[in-house]
Structure formats: structure tokens, C-alpha cells
Amino acid sequence: MTYAIIETGGKQIRVEVGRFYDIELLAAEEGAKVDIDKVLLIGNGETVTIGQPLVAGAVVKGTVMRHFRDRKVIVYKMQPKKKTRKKRGHRQEVTRWMVDEIVAK
Numbered sequence: 001m002t003y004a005i006i007e008t009g010g011k012q013i014r015v016e017v018g019r020f021y022d023i024e025l026l027a028a029e030e031g032a033k034v035d036i037d038k039v040l041l042i043g044n045g046e047t048v049t050i051g052q053p054l055v056a057g058a059v060v061k062g063t064v065m066r067h068f069r070d071r072k073v074i075v076y077k078m079q080p081k082k083k084t085r086k087k088r089g090h091r092q093e094v095t096r097w098m099v100d101e102i103v104a105k
Contacts, residue, residue: 004102005041006060012040015099020065025093028064034097036060042104049104057105065096 003016009024028034039058042049049055069091077086 001043001045002102003043004039004058004060006036007038007040008036015060015102017099017102020096020098022070022094023097024095025067026064026095026097028095030064030066032064033100034062034064036062039104042102044104055104059103060099061101061103062097062099065098067093067095070094 001016003014005012005014011024013021013023015021026034037059039055039060040051040053042055042058051058072089072091075088075090078084
């Protein structure tokens with residue numbers, strides 16, 4: 001069981017081969033191959049390689065499946081006894097990314 005911890009979009013994600021993940025929007029078309037080289041940790045069975053801060057020469061290769069907008073997040077602000085209320089919504093642009101291979105040199 002090979003896994004890696006990568007950093008993308010300001011977040012750290014644990015990824016495995018053959019699974020897809022919803023990450024921050026990538027500037028790539030659907031079906032394009034995208035490599036992420038910010039690999040913080042690689043685990044392969046019983047061996048674990050920890051980067052300081054990144055694992056040298058490690059790359060996680062994947063394919064962009066599609067782009068879409070995530071669920072709506074409601075932001076509601078209220079000041080009690082002041083009759084002040086603000087209700088706003090936000091939908092984040094995300095990319096569904098399939099992990100094809102984890103390469104460690």
C-alpha cells in the first residue's frame with residue numbers, strides 16, 4: 001500500500017493510487033496529466049520517507065477528471081439587539097483529480 005502526503009492549494013492531503021480527490025482549482029483542461037512535486041511524505045509498506053520539507057525527486061502523477069463548483073457554504077453574521085444581519089453564500093471552484101502513480105527516486 002503506497003501513499004503520499006502532498007501539498008496543493010494550501011492544504012495537505014493524503015493520497016493513494018487509484019483514488020480521486022477534490023482539490024483547489026488547477027489551471028489544466030479535463031483529461032490533462034498534472035504532476036504535483038510538493039511531496040511531504042511517502043509511505044511504502046513498512047518504510048516511510050519524510051521530506052525536510054519536501055522529499056527530493058518525488059512526484060505524484062495524476063489526471064484531471066473534471067472541474068466543478070463545490071457545495072454552497074452559507075456565511076451568516078448577526079449582531080444581537082442591533083437588527084444587523086448579513087447572509088452570504090460562497091461556492092468554491094474545485095478540480096477532481098485522479099492519482100495515477102506515486103514516483104519516489
